[in-house]
Amino acid sequence: MAAEQESDMPEVLPGEILKPFNKMPCRDTATVLLVGSYGTGKQQLAKAMVDLCTDTGLKLQVRTTTSLPLPEENTDTRPRIDYIVFIIDLTNRLSFSTVKSAVQCVDVEYFLGRACFVVTNAKGTSDQCVEMEEVSRLADMYNTMYICGATKEGHPDERTTLANQLLRLVEVSAGRKNVSPLLLDLTCRQLSFQEEQPEFYTV
Amino acid sequence: MEVESSHTRSAAVFEPGLCKPVPTSATSTNSNRSVYSDITPGQDTHEPVDASVLVELKGTKEWVRRQLVEHKATQLARQQDVADNSTQEEVNASIVELQSQLQEQSTKLSVQELVLERLQCGDVLSKFLFDSPDSERTEEPSDKEKGKICDMVKKQNELVFELGKYHKDIQDLQENLDEVKKKSFEQQVRNRELMTLLQQRKEEQQQRSQEDSNDRVKMLESKLGEAMSEISRLQHIYQALMVGSQVHWAQDPDLQELMISLGTPPDI
DSSP: OOOOOGGGOOOOOGGGSBOTTSSOOOTTEEEEEEEOOTTSOHHHHHHHHHHHHTTTTOEEEEEEESSSSOOGGGTTTSOOOOEEEEEEETTOHHHHHHHHHHGGGBOGGGGTTSEEEEEESOSOSSSOOSOHHHHHHHHHHTTOOEEEEOOSTTOHHHHHHHHHHHHHHHHHHTTOSSSOHHHHHHHHOOOOOOOOOOOOOOO | OOEEEOOOOSOOOOSOOTTOSSOOOHHHHHHHHHHHHHHOSSOOTHHHHHHHHHHHHHHHHHHHHHHHHHHHHHHHHHHSOOOTTOOHHHHHHHHHHHHHHHHHHHHHHHHHHHHHHHHHHHHHHHHHHHSOOOTTOSSOOOHHHHHHHHHHHHHHHHHHHHHHHHHHHHHHHHHHHHHHHHHHHHHHHHHHHHHHHHHHHHHHHHHHHHHHHHHHHHHHHHHHHHHHHHHHHHHHHHHHHHHHTTOOTTTSHHHHHHHHHHHSOOOO
16 A cells, blocks of 8 residues: 555545444464565464464454455454454565554454554664654554564564464453453553653753 | 465463463473473373373363453443543553553462462372372372472472572662662753753853953953043143243254154054
């Protein structure tokens, strides 16, 4: 999807919005949706997550897409999406604009512990064309956490760590753990305002 | 859109042994389950299969209960209307309150579950170790099995004691950290006050020195003016004296020079 200005964003129909509770859940099954433009490493991340799942008894299905809303023809056969991962590559402006338009096609209930942003290429600022502040502003706007990690071939350990973290979150949202996604989300970010720290003066 | 899925072996059982109510942590339930599968006496080959089926059913029941709770909570949330005229601050404050309530309730529930689990474990263990054999069981548990369990209980006690010690150390360190943070914050506040005071004083000093210099210049200028007028008065007096004394000042070069210098007004 080409980068679009906000004023040109097509209106999202109510039927196209992805909702977490419009389909029945399945025992010991979880479906993750990875949303990100081309070149963000979705395939490698999906493979890493699936490889980690083989010993846990969880039937994990990872679906990937470059844009939302999802095509209507698969709506009936598609299982319930338990968790959505939005992948932003800081060296790719298109990935950020893709995610910005995709979040508008997702129901607000996903942002209560059933979605997160993954930020790649956060180390090394020379190639970055997306500011970290923009990502953090987007995450604050949707009250959702973001995880920095690597998805490409050159960083297998980081990719495995990221896949582990995401898998834990997916297990919680699939109901495998005795914790609700909302409780987990609460511990990740709270809206309590701390007293402002004083600034230092220079004379 | 591509799809990838995992292929699993037969579902690994995380769920607890027969005597525990709700699965809370996979590791503890796994280890306890292995004790019971190894040591529980009088079992024939069919019982392990029944046990795993029961455990699976219990797990499914719990999963269904959790899904029901979540769906009900979502339904309740959708039914509640948030007033449109509430400000962002009010909404944030209510969210913070609800989050703290949720945290409190979840903590209470977890603690209750843990306490129940421990009571049940303790009850079964004491029955296993100390009760006399009844008609249902064919043989008493052997000393070896009892010894094994006793060792495990001892080790558990030691670990709990160590855990308690670490917990206390962490608590002490946390208190120290909180105190240090508080002191550092107070220090920062004091520093800020001092810096503002310093800045104010510096500004005052600069202002004063500017005023002083203005006043001083004016004073010096007025003094200079007075001195100049005094000098010119004296010059005129000398001139008048010389003229009045009828001295031939033009004939004497020194007197001539003096007269001419007395005629020029003072200039700096």
